[in-house]
Amino acid sequence: MRYCRFEQCEAYELAQGRILIGPSDKEYSLGYLELNHKQKLSKHHRPAPEELIQISGKSRITIYKSHSITKYDLNPGDYIKIPANRKHVHENPTSEKSITLWKFEGDIKNIIEKITNK
Numbered sequence: 001m002r003y004c005r006f007e008q009c010e011a012y013e014l015a016q017g018r019i020l021i022g023p024s025d026k027e028y029s030l031g032y033l034e035l036n037h038k039q040k041l042s043k044h045h046r047p048a049p050e051e052l053i054q055i056s057g058k059s060r061i062t063i064y065k066s067h068s069i070t071k072y073d074l075n076p077g078d079y080i081k082i083p084a085n086r087k088h089v090h091e092n093p094t095s096e097k098s099i100t101l102w103k104f105e106g107d108i109k110n111i112i113e114k115i116t117n118k
Contacts, residue, residue, distance in 0.1 A: 016041060017097070021108060029108040033090055035059065035098040040091035048105040050082040057098035060091040074100070 009031075012019040016039035021031040032055070035041070043064070052061065054074035061072045061080060064087040072080055073093075082088050092098035 026107050030103045033100045035092035037095045045087045048084050050104040052080050053101045054078045055099040057096045059098045060093050062089040
């Protein structure tokens with residue numbers, strides 16, 4: 001099933017799943033993260049707040065702040081906003097595919113390069 005309904009959608013295939021990017025420029029980025037079962041992305045951050053909405057399946061977002069770690073379990077329809085420059089991990093702890101919509105201010109292209117080169 002393809003969840004990207006944007007006119008132009010770029011897909012980045014990862015060992016963990018894939019990242020689908022819709023509109024993305026220096027002002028704004030929007031897309032989906034599909035994580036296969038029991039997979040996670042490496043720790044990363046964005047220069048602007050990131051908003052997430054869980055579309056399908058479940059996900060766990062681990063947010064790192066100084067000496068504390070906070071974990072949020074997202075079910076379909078759940079929303080979370082991650083502060084700018086906050087390191088975090090997207091994880092799918094289940095045996096189903098996880099699909100999460102993300103959006104934030106700024107271009108995701110250089111962040112994708114960092115994620116896919118690890």
